[in-house]
Amino acid sequence: MRTRPIPATFTTHIMEKPIALALHGGCGTILRQNLSASEEAAYEAALSEALEAGWRHLEGGASALIAVEATVRALEDCPLFNAGRGSVFTAAGIHEMDAAIMEGLHRRAGAVAGVRQVRNPISLARTVMEHSGFVLLCGEGAETFAREQGIPFEEADYFATEARWRQLVAARGKAAVVMDHDPAEVKFGTVGAVALDQEGNLAAATSTGGLTNKRYGRIGDSPIIGSGTYADNRSCAVSCTGYGEEFIRSTVARDVAARMELLGESLDIAAAHVIHERLLEVNGSGGLIAVDGAGNITLPFNTEGMYRAWRSNKDNSHGVAIFS
Numbered sequence: 001m002r003t004r005p006i007p008a009t010f011t012t013h014i015m016e017k018p019i020a021l022a023l024h025g026g027c028g029t030i031l032r033q034n035l036s037a038s039e040e041a042a043y044e045a046a047l048s049e050a051l052e053a054g055w056r057h058l059e060g061g062a063s064a065l066i067a068v069e070a071t072v073r074a075l076e077d078c079p080l081f082n083a084g085r086g087s088v089f090t091a092a093g094i095h096e097m098d099a100a101i102m103e104g105l106h107r108r109a110g111a112v113a114g115v116r117q118v119r120n121p122i123s124l125a126r127t128v129m130e131h132s133g134f135v136l137l138c139g140e141g142a143e144t145f146a147r148e149q150g151i152p153f154e155e156a157d158y159f160a161t162e163a164r165w166r167q168l169v170a171a172r173g174k175a176a177v178v179m180d181h182d183p184a185e186v187k188f189g190t191v192g193a194v195a196l197d198q199e200g201n202l203a204a205a206t207s208t209g210g211l212t213n214k215r216y217g218r219i220g221d222s223p224i225i226g227s228g229t230y231a232d233n234r235s236c237a238v239s240c241t242g243y244g245e246e247f248i249r250s251t252v253a254r255d256v257a258a259r260m261e262l263l264g265e266s267l268d269i270a271a272a273h274v275i276h277e278r279l280l281e282v283n284g285s286g287g288l289i290a291v292d293g294a295g296n297i298t299l300p301f302n303t304e305g306m307y308r309a310w311r312s313n314k315d316n317s318h319g320v321a322i323f324s
Contacts, residue, residue, distance in 0.1 A: 009247040018295030020196045020312035021056045023050055023071050025081050026189020027241050027287040030305025032323055043080060044320050047309040050074035051320070054193060055311055060191075062193035064203035064237070065103045065126070071193035072099075072122040072205045079161050081307075084120060087159050087209025089168040095159045097209050098223040099125040100136075104202035104231035111223035113138040119152040122207045125223070127151060136223060164212075170212035189307075190222055192229070192239025192317045202237035202293065204229050204253075220244025226254035233293060236259040236267055241284015241306065242279075250279055256290055267292040275300040 025047060033044070054071030058064070076084025087095045099121035100111035110129025113136065118124050127149050128137050137145055146153070190208035197203075206229040209220040221228030221244035229243065230253035231237035238253040247253075252274055259270035271290050279286065280302060287301025295314035299306065304324055311318035 016313060017198045017200075018196060018312070018314045019198055020295040020297055020310075020314065021051065021054050021071065021193065022289040022291055022297045022310040023047065023075065023191070023193040023308065024241050024287070024289045024299070025075060025191050025307030026240065026303050027301045027303045027306035028189060028285070030307070030322060031304065035322075038322060040322065042321055043307060043322065046075075046078045046080050046322050047307060050078070050193075051183055051309040051311060054195060058197055058207045061198055063103075063199070063234045064197040064201050065101070067195040067197065068193040068203045068205035069101060069122055069126055072191055072207050073120050073168075073193075073195075075191035076120050076122060076207055078310055081191050082189050082209045083207040084209075085159055086161055086164065088164050088212040089160075090210070091172075091213045091215045093168065094156065095209060096214070096217070097121045097207070098219055099205070099207040100223040100225060101125045101129060102203065102225060102227040102229055102231040102237075103204040104233040105130075106238055107232055108212060109135050109229075109231075111136040111225065111229070112142045113219045113223045114217055115142050115146070116138070116157060117153045118143065118146050118153045119158070124149075125205070125207075126149050135197045135225065138219075139217070154236070167212045190220075190228075192222075192240040192241060192289060194231070194237040194239050194289050196237070196293060196295055198293050200233065200293055202231045202291065204231040204237040204239045206239045206241075221247035221252070224248055226251050228253060230257055231252050232257050232261075236270075236290045238271075238288055238290045240286060240288045241243065242301075242303070243284060246279060246282050246284030247286060248272070249282055250284060252279060252284075256288070260292070267296050268298045271298045271300050275302055
């Protein structure tokens with residue numbers, strides 16, 4: 001049986017499934033003149049390394065949940081960022097860390113607040129989601145659960161840095177509670193990641209050390225599902241950064257998803273409206289990162305800068321940026 005040759009112009013394309021990953025390391029008064037060339041390079045390298053940590057998982061076929069946890073763990077392990085190892089000090093001179101993680105297929109979520117010596121709060125948040133039957137655990141109870149689950153702890157000195165202590169001393173002198181990216185110094189904030197995997201599932205993760213000199217067990221938006229962290233396959237995955245009180249009042253993360261679901265807005269339009277209009281109505285400052293099921297990424301912020309990195313195979317876009 002003779003076969004006809006395939007014309008040279010005929011090609012068979014196997015559609016590559018979209019995967020995408022974005023991360024942030026906080027936002028605020030981030031001015032180029034406050035960073036030396038070496039400092040800027042160090043921060044960009046840290047963002048790139050965290051992006052690669054998550055992208056390796058996505059590219060290898062792992063879930064979005066695994067990718068966002070790996071990305072945020074890398075940021076928590078870096079002393080440059082206000083999460084995990086680089087967390088700011090409370091008024092009592094200790095660390096109280098918050099984190100949350102959520103997957104978009106079944107909308108399962110886990111979060112922790114006010115944990116003091118858990119090496120990677122984001123991994124504890126995932127363990128809460130998968131093994132506790134609850135969504136949010138706090139303080140000593142969260143740490144008791146962590147020990148029962150074999151989550152690694154560190155001594156208090158592991159989380160302390162000289163720069164963070166100086167911030168506390170300065171805040172005490174002003175009798176102020178300040179964001180860790182207060183314009184008095186170059187500082188870093190909340191970290192987070194969002195991802196889309198090859199199965200079309202979304203996930204989001206956020207982690208923070210909170211505010212310098214905070215009191216009374218204050219908790220911000222990061223561990224609050226719908227405010228600082230949210231994921232739903234029907235719309236998008238979102239991780240926020242900024243002054244938490246306004247993000248809580250505005251349920252920022254869920255608001256982006258709701259606008260997509262109920263108004264039919266695109267990811268870009270929904271996120272931009274929330275950050276540049278609704279959040280400003282309550283004098284809120286900050287930003288967010290988000291990804292949808294098609295692999296689109298958006299990274300809006302209404303401050304001078306946001307530490308961010310992203311990669312998507314949809315249009316082969318990738319980058320690392322700090323300033324506006």
